[in-house]
Amino acid sequence: MSNKRKSVLQIEPYKRRIIPDQEYSDKTWKILEHAIHQIYNHNAIGLNFEELYRNAYNMVLYKFGQKLYSGLVSTVTSHLKEMAISVEIAEEGSFLEELIRKWNDHSKSLQMIRDIMRYMEMTYIPSNKKMPIYELGLKLWTENVIYSNQIRTRLSNTLLKLLSRERAGEEVNSELIKNITKMLMDLGHSVYGQVFETPLLQASSEFYRAESQKLIERCNCGDYLKNVERLINEETDRVNHYLDHESKREITNVLVKEMIENHMLRLIHMENSGLVNMLCDDKYEGLSRMYNLFGRVTDGHLKIREVMSSHIRESGKELVTDLERLKDPVEFVQRLLDERDKYGKIVNLAFNNDKLFQIALNSSFKLFINLNPCSPEYISLFVDDKLRNGLKGVSEDDVEITLDKVMTLFQYLQEKDMFEKYYKQHLAKRLLSGKTVSDDAEKSLIVKLKTECGYQFTSSLEVMLRDMKTSLDTMQGLYASHSELVDGPTLNVMVQTTGFWPTQSSVTCNLPAEISALCEKFRSYYLGNHTGRRLSWLTNMGMAELKATFGEGQRHELIVSTFQMCVLMLFNNADMLTYREIELATEIPTLDLKRCLQSLALVKGRNVLRKEPMSKDVNENDEFFVNDNFSSKSYMVKIGTVAQKKSEPETLETWQRVELDRKLQIDASIVRIMKSRKKIYHHNLIAEVTKQLQSRFLANPTDVKKRIESLIERDILERDDSDREQYRYVA
Incomplete structure (x- = not known):
């Protein structure tokens, strides 16, 4: 069996050797330049983008990147200058439409050019620190179109006129304005600011300054604030719809400055409609609007609190010094409660239960309530x-x-x-x-x-x-x-x-x-x-219920004091008694006995006794009889004791008892602190004693100092030999 070897035939593709030279670069650039012209002239449909990409690729590959980049700049610039002329000659009504149309053309052309030259953007531009194609296109548009002498000013003025017309209530093409402002924002914040935002803020300041003067001359405080709130809402809607959101804060600040901050004190003190008037009339809606609007100003809430506190204190002082109201303690305190409810509700509903307003309210009440020692x-x-x-x-x-x-x-x-x-x-x-x-x-x-x-x-x-x-x-x-x-x-x-x-x-x-x-x-x-205890009777504090029969069988149940009971029961065995006989029989103290007899004989409707001779006062020679003609619609008759007016000695005695108690409490507080601290400086001891006793009374520093001296005399405290301002506790 024989092995046959297979032969493999490999055919390599034909490689055309490209020799880069100046002629090659010129020829290649002409092709790309023609393509750019076609793109800007809306004839890009017949272009072979793959071939164009390869040509741009080869130019970068064979070191002609600078020629490609500078040629791009030159070609785009020439087209933008033509666009600028088209925009400049546009009529007034179509100026913005022409500008945004050219901008859209430029943006689309720029995207196609960027696709063709992507290899340059990935390699040549980063390594040579050139501006990327898209950013380059924005820069060239800004320089040749937006910053054109005849376009820049016209663009700003046209936009401001449209906004002015809208503020006046006219309908404008808000979508067009939105597209223009978006274009400016795409060009960068500096361009947006220079061309539009800065002129807008200046125009807005002038507009709202004039508007505020017009409104404040003809409106009361409440209506003025309503108009300001309306204008802020309208401006916010305008910004949200077609302006840069960063402009919202700037425009609102201008509006607030011209319409609120510059007139804040005048609004607060406006006659018959300012803050005090709103407080007196419980105008929660107006107060809430003032709180919200003035909150946009740095010290707006502070101004409101100051005027509110001043008003509450002044009205409170009038209340606690009104001699007529002081005659009835119950009515006096009820008025205080009503005032506290009134302003507490205002702080809660109108001022959003603001903690600082609560503090101002409490400090104001604390001030004037303590002006009255009663x-x-x-x-x-x-x-x-x-x-x-x-x-x-x-x-x-x-x-x-x-x-x-x-x-x-x-x-x-x-x-x-x-x-x-x-x-x-x-x-x-x-x-x-x-x-x-x-x-x-x-x-x-x-x-x-x-x-x-x-x-x-x-x-x-x-x-x-x-x-x-x-x-x-x-x-x-x-x-x-x-x-x-x-x-x-x-x-x-x-x-x-x-x-x-x-x-x-x-x-x-x-x-x-x-x-x-x-x-x-x-x-x-x-x-x-209970062994070891002792009882002593307080007959001056007792009450009694007596069943009595008058005249022809008129029966009543009398509710009387113990002293009155002792007097009345004497008449079970006598028809007439002199003052002296009653005094000897009862041994009631003279002052109490006279008040007792006045209550029984001289108060109309309660005169179960009669006195001879008749007079307003009880004398030692008076004679007393049972009043057989006494009658009352009620079966139970309560006979009170004529009130004894509080005399100066009694008031002084009450204060003296309180002062004595305070001395003991100050002593106890000082000893507690010194036991804990062992050594302490004078001013720190005064501060701690005051803080410790504030839940009961406001300690006077002079009184505290006297008690310290007293404790030193009793060898409970001593001064430090090296520092006389420091005290030491003597164990």
Whole structure:
């Protein structure tokens, strides 16, 4: 078997040797130049792009890249100059259309040229740091067309005229404007800025300056702001539709400067329609518009806050110094609450609940509320009225809302310890008279006070409520163990823990025999269950219910004080008693007795006694009789005690008690700080004491300094030998 070898025949393609020379490059460039002319003349359909690409490729390959590049620049430039002439001679109505048409032609031609010369763009241009073809085309268009003397100014003016016509309400070809501005943006931001944006901003400034002057002369503040808002919205729509988005901020800034910033103070203080007028009339929409528009100006919100704060403070000062309003504490506090609701709603709805506006509102109220030294007492009296008489026709949720509003005013008080002093007295009277509308409401307010000021602030109040509960249980135990007490007069005793209830002087009097016997049985029962305790009777704080018969069988149930009960029960055994006889029998203090007799004999509709001789005052020679002609539509008749006007000594005594408490609290605060720090400088100690006590009262630096000196005298603190401004704690 023989092996036959196969022969393989290889035929190589014919290779024409190209010898590059100047003649070759000229001939090749003529072909490419002709193609570029054909492209710009819209005759590209007959061109062989593959052959053209190969020719451009060979020129770069054989080192004729510079000739190709410079020839491209020259040829494109010649066509662009022809385009510029066509645009320049265009009529006014077709100028922009001709320009955008030539731009589109140039862009399409540039893309085809770029495809033909892609090899040059990939190799020659990067290595020789030449401008890429597309960027080159944009540059040549800018230099030869846009920056042409007769086109540049005409283009700017034409665009500005169109925008001016649109601002005047005319319809314009917005799509054409959009295409022109897009062309300018494609040429670069500097071109867009020089040709269009800068002239636009200048024209806009002049337009809005004139518009603002026209509007501010004929419009009130609210209408002016509406027009500004409308113009901003229109300008925003215009930018979004056919202008560069970067122009939005610039144009808006021009509008805001000319229409808001330059007239801001005039708008705020505009007579009968400015900021104060809007605040007084609760114009939420106008205030909200002012807040939003002025927020575009650097210090716009600051100006609004300053005027708002000034207005609130001035109106608040008028309120707290109005002598007529101060006559009724409840009305006074209700007006404060109404004012706080009013401006709180404005801040929330119109000023977007801005934190800085909230701070300004709170600081304004804090300022003028503390101008009236009676504010702590009046707020306590307001709470007393609501919790004593109730909030008629409202739910428990509404009660909570009212208490929350009161707590807002309480937070503004600098002298919270004064409020505590008055509130404790008012709470005691409510509890002892059984006139609180709801234990839950009382507890709720105490919880709010504890949250705001801490446990120590409310500890006495909580003990008072607890004493009431304990007293109720004690009385139930008394009657359960003494069944004989069910028949006859009944006694209800409230035991107060000494030191937690408001300080009361123990005023004694001679109780009727029946009541005195019941009191002794209670004393025996209570002390039998609680060893080591001591009871003292506060007869000046008690109440009684008496059944009385007048004239021809007219029956009534009288609700009276303990003192009044003692006086009335004397008439069970006498038809007439002199003032001196009543005084000897009851041993009620003179001032209290006279007020008691005035309430029983001289108050119309409550005069269960009659006095001879008749006069407005009670004298020692007066005689008293049962008023047999007394009548009332109500079966139950409450006879209050004539109010005793608060005297200067009493007010001074209250302040003295508060000042004494403050001294003790300052001492305690200083010792706490010094125990913790051991050494501290004077100004730092003053600052820390003030901060620690601000939840109760605003400590006066002079008072703190005096307490420091007192502690030094008592060898609790000492000055540092090397630095007299520094204190040391003496362990």
